Amino acid sequence: MQTHSNNAVLYTSHLTKTVNTVDGSLTILHDISFSVEEGESLAIVGTSGSGKSTLLSLLAGLDTPSSGTVHLMGRDISAAKEDERAQIRAQHIGFVFQSFQLIDHLNAQENVQLPLELKGMPRAEAAAKAQVWLEKVGLADRLRHRPKTLSGGEQQRVALARAFVTQPDVLFADEPTGSLDEVTGQKIIDLLFSLNQDSGSTLILVTHDMALAKRCQRQMVINAGTVVSA
Numbered sequence: 001m002q003t004h005s006n007n008a009v010l011y012t013s014h015l016t017k018t019v020n021t022v023d024g025s026l027t028i029l030h031d032i033s034f035s036v037e038e039g040e041s042l043a044i045v046g047t048s049g050s051g052k053s054t055l056l057s058l059l060a061g062l063d064t065p066s067s068g069t070v071h072l073m074g075r076d077i078s079a080a081k082e083d084e085r086a087q088i089r090a091q092h093i094g095f096v097f098q099s100f101q102l103i104d105h106l107n108a109q110e111n112v113q114l115p116l117e118l119k120g121m122p123r124a125e126a127a128a129k130a131q132v133w134l135e136k137v138g139l140a141d142r143l144r145h146r147p148k149t150l151s152g153g154e155q156q157r158v159a160l161a162r163a164f165v166t167q168p169d170v171l172f173a174d175e176p177t178g179s180l181d182e183v184t185g186q187k188i189i190d191l192l193f194s195l196n197q198d199s200g201s202t203l204i205l206v207t208h209d210m211a212l213a214k215r216c217q218r219q220m221v222i223n224a225g226t227v228v229s230a
Contacts, residue, residue: 008071009170009202010059011035015068015078017054017225028054029225032068036170041196041203043213046222052206053174055222059204060093060172061085073169090119094163094201096173096192100155102147102162108134109143112162119166133161137191153184157191164195171196173205177212189215 017029028051036042046052057063058070061077062085070078073092077085089095102111113130117123134143137157147155156176163171176192177185189212196203205216213219221229 007037008035009038010070010072010204012059012071013069015055015058015070016066017051017058017063018066027225029058029065032222032227034220034227036202036204039200039202040218041193041216042205043216043219044204044206044222045208045210045213045219047208050222051225052222056172056174056204056206060095061089090115092169094166094168094171096156096159096163096171096176098175098178100147100159102155102158104147107144107146108139108150108158108161111147111158112165115162115166130161130165133165134158136195137161151184152180153188156180156184156188160188160191160195164199164201167199168201171201171203173203175207176205177207177209185209 011034013033015029015032016027018025018027032055044052044055054063058065058078059072061070061072061080065078068078069076072088075088077088080088103114106114109127109130112133113123113126116126116129131143134140137160139154139157139161142150142154147158150158173192177188180188193215203216205212207213220227
């Protein structure tokens with residue numbers, strides 16, 4: 001039975017994730033089915049430990065479910081091998097991590113151009129495109145700075161530029177303002193949505209911040225591994 005429209009860029013069916021612990025098996029996610037339309041913005045909301053970051057990892061193909069399926073850009077990524085999932089991520093996905101995940105020995109421009117080079121773009125062209133995106137996020141004067149010399153807000157802006165530089169079909173963001181102060185966090189939120197609207201990417205983010213969640217077109221609340229409202 002089809003539970004999604006033809007415009008869905010991502011949909012899940014009866015998604016479950018169970019892990020083994022010293023106390024036995026633990027079900028983190030239970031029977032989750034939903035879809036996300038092209039260009040839509042969705043906030044996945046829940047308290048700490050509700051399973052929302054685990055869900056995001058499954059949606060992005062960074063992890064595989066115990067049962068159920070995840071379809072992304074028409075492909076069943078839950079059944080794909082790791083190298084296939086990596087290829088799909090490279091072609092279609094941008095990811096903003098809460099901890100930024102910048103590479104310490106690369107400067108801001110090199111961090112942003114890396115995903116373009118991994119896709120085969122010539123270095124000079126990738127560097128030029130990275131510079132454009134760093135200018136968009138207000139870091140034109142920080143191109144040569146390495147992550148340790150940047151503030152938390154600046155590092156997050158580098159991470160945003162890196163996520164958007166490939167113009168992904170789907171952008172995932174895991175607590176994108178979680179480690180930032182309120183003023184810097186608000187600037188990052190504004191930037192995230194303006195970049196999202198400019199690029200036309202589908203945005204799926206995880207947050208416990210309801211102000212951020214309400215900026216999205218739709219909110220999905222998870223509690224104890226189950227969708228309680230969507």
